[in-house]
Amino acid sequence: MKRIAVNARFLCERVTGVQRYAIEVCQALIPRLAGQGIEVVLLAPKGKLLPLGGGAQVVQADRALHVYAWEQLVLPRMVRATGADLLWSPCNLGPLAVARQVVTIHDASIFAHPEWFDWRVALLYRLLLPRLARRARRVLTDSHASAHDLIRHGVVPPEKLRVVYSGVGFAPGRLPGVLARPLPEPYFLTVSSLEPRKNLRRLLAAWTRIHALGALPEHRLVIVGAPARVFSGGALGDSLSPKVITVGYVPDEELQRYYYWADAFLYPSLYEGFGLPPLEAMVFAKPTLVSDTPSLREVCGDAALYCNPLSVEDIVAKVLRLATDKALRARLSSMAPARAANFTWDRAAEAVAQILGEVLDAVTPAGPPR
Structure with missing residues (x-):
């Protein structure tokens, strides 16, 4: 043999x-x-x-x-x-x-x-x-x-x-029972290891600016992910807004709970070889914002909204559009599961x-x- x-x-x-x-x-x-x-x-x-x-x-x-x-x-x-x-x-x-x-x-x-x-x-x-x-x-x-x-x-x-x-291995039909909300407030979700290329500093700056504008006052930004030891430099600032919740590393069942209850998924990464988390969010029909980079265009196709990851202003504009444009949210939600199903x-x-x-x-x- x-x-x-x-x-x-x-x-x-x-x-x-x-x-x-x-x-x-x-x-x-x-x-x-x-x-x-x-x-x-x-x-x-x-x-x-x-x-x-x-x-x-x-x-x-x-x-x-x-x-x-x-x-x-x-x-x-x-x-x-x-x-x-x-x-x-x-x-x-x-x-x-x-x-x-x-x-x-x-x-x-x-x-x-x-x-x-x-x-x-x-x-x-x-x-x-x-x-x-x-x-x-x-x-x-x-x-x-x-x-x-x-x-x-x-x-x-x-x-x-x-x-x-x-x-993508997640499937809503295989979830055990009814998932309880992980937190009472509505939230936008990002899932990534805490490393420089995930661009969390600009995402946090955009989130701070959104709340300074008085937009999305009830929403939190939830960050799921652990520090990556092979990377240099901190990914997050010294202090976080109370509107930001860091969860750290969670097992798969818990991670699916965060996807399930999120209002939208945000992923303004600077560089990806593939980009698995946006597809995981799409399994749960989540409206998704990703960076306008070649690999994420290749993977997400027409089922995501794209932003310039180097521009805090553009991230702000696209997050607000994702939050307020009901037709866009409906279109992305309807396309998302089929897009994710292409990758097994x-x-x-x-x-x-x-x-x-x-x-x-x-x-x-x-x-x-x-």
Whole structure:
């Protein structure tokens, strides 16, 4: 039986967009590949791991190391020990010592804006990613906009690059019972890790200006998301208006409750490889405001209202339009679920399985990855 190993570093990390991608695709991918006679084994660092369904076989390292050291030094030995024919690294980085590898690089933000990141992380990624992309058999990314950026910055050879869209796992029909309101006041919602590229400072400035104008006096701005340790600089100011509520990280069931009761969703991000939260909001038919950037245009299509993320004035104008234009709200709400339905984890897993299968057929059948 052919065997694919997965770089499961994500199982010991907090779940943000990259980890969610890996978890959701793996859960759909493992039974799909099993049906094709391909075994999947997840190789993980030593430590407490996130639970993963789908009949996953997980092998952990026998000693603890920093995840980056584990990935480069220990993971190649684990790949050889399991006799895997191919390695898939779904979370940007992978071991340079493994050439029979497919790696998913989600975006080019660390090349486009290294100032957003902790300098040590930026240096590591900028050194490793181009070398990894040259050695890997294929590189996957989340959108055509992201592919364009990876090529433009010289990270990935164009002939190796393939686009695989992410998916949305939320579905109102699967919600357990009636969801209680998370807070009594009406609110607009944003969901993101607290990092510079999410543009929360301008969103907060816009929200302050909206209330200074006397608009939306009853509404709160709710921010769901945890700080991201690999990024430099604070995302929020030292003091927040009482009209702003920060929730921090919440599990999926709680997150869906915030989506369900929101009056609208705001996402003026400066840079995205894909942009999953707007699609999650669209599952719940929420009128959605996003940045006018290539990847968000590609993903959200006509089902969102767009703003200039560099202009506080434009964010203010578009939030007020989203709040007051009933015809616009109705149109966006009606289009949103169908738009989100275009992106599923089953489709993502099918595309990943096809690419892994093609590479698996092309590599030398005898012996583990080199």
